[in-house]
Amino acid sequence: MRIAFRTNPFTIGAATLGASLLLLAIGACNIEKTLGTTAKPLTPARNLVGTWRTFSPVTFYYTSDFCSNSKETVAAGDWTVTWIITAVSGDENKVNIQMNYTPSNYRRLTSNCGNSSNGWVPLVSPQFLTGTVSSSSLTVNDTRNGQNYSGAFTSTSLDGTWVHWECIIYCTGEFTQTNQLKLIKQ
Secondary structure: OOOOOOOOHHHHHHHHHHHHHHHHHHHHHHHHHHHOOOOOOOOOOOOOOEEEEEOOOEEEEEEEOOOOOOOEEEEEEEEEEEEEEEEEOOEEEEEEEEEEEEEEEEEEOOOOOOOOOOOOOOOOOOEEEEEEEEOOEEEEEEOOOOEEEEEEEOOOEEEEEEEEEEEOOOEEEEEOOOOOEEEEEO
């Protein structure tokens, strides 16, 4: 005895396609976990250990969501920055950074805050950061405190971008324009 089933070929195709996509997604996750696709940093091109300073003050823009429900730039100030970079024992791709800064020339910018308090909370100096060196790049990604730096270096200069955005009761932070935090090795 023979039994015949009538099916719609498009229904089977869609179901098969859906199952295939699901298996592909699951397989891709497992392949990624198995292969460890997280790129390892390259050997540092140069030694960053030492004291680095800004040649002239750098403009930092202060941000807050204190006066509105969205992030806005509320003020600016010029910072003289010093980084003291030390090696991390046992990991050539990690460095410790002590960031000291002195602000000057504070100025309010047009914002929803008007002339009242703008909610920006000054960053404490010094800050203690850990950076990752890969070839001639340096990155800081402190998700705990919302501090990020991304830059490139030679044997005498370190140019990058600073971004800090931290939320406790409300959010506050500061940033530089792209590659405007320029430090010179002392």
